[in-house]
Amino acid sequence: MSWDEFLWHVDHRLGMYVGRPRYERAFSAVTGFDLARGRDELAAFQAWMSARHRGSSLAFWSLVLTETFGEGATEDRLASDDDHKRAISHLCRVLREFLGQQASTASQR
Template sequence: MDWHELLSMVERRLGMYVGRPRYDRAFSVVTGFDLARGRGELAEFQRWMSERHQGSPLTFWALILVEAFGGQATEEHLGTDEDHQLAIGHLCRRLREFLDLDAAGPPAPI
């Protein structure tokens, strides 16, 4: 399995593997996959996300929520199934964007 297959599964079939699809569960699956691969792609993704947010000290999973919902969004703001799905979709889109840019060279500055 590669990143693109995993992200497709997380977006479309997460509930089949972890029960109710929740952002924290999607984040856990992505983190576990990264650790199993042993290549450190999420560490690079963290740097990339931080640069996109002018060196923000927030973790990438928190920055995803800020991008998806604005302001000071946290997991407490995920009140509905739709909120969780929106956050999961945004996480997958950003990871795809990063992985595509990573393959083509360093990301362009914002």
């Protein structure tokens, strides 16, 4: 399964795989998928997200929350199903952006 297909399932059908769709379950699924692929793509994503946030040392999942809800956002901010859905969708969107840039860079080599 490709990242693109996997992210579609996370964004649209997460509940089918993990029960109630929750942000922490989404980033756990993303982490598990990365580990199963054995390519450590999330390490590069972490560096990319850190650079995007002026060298922040926060984990990528926390930076995604900051982008979604503003500075200081934490998982406690996710009060409703809609908040979780917004955070999950943003996680998938930024991962797609990152993977697209990686593919573009690789094809230019």
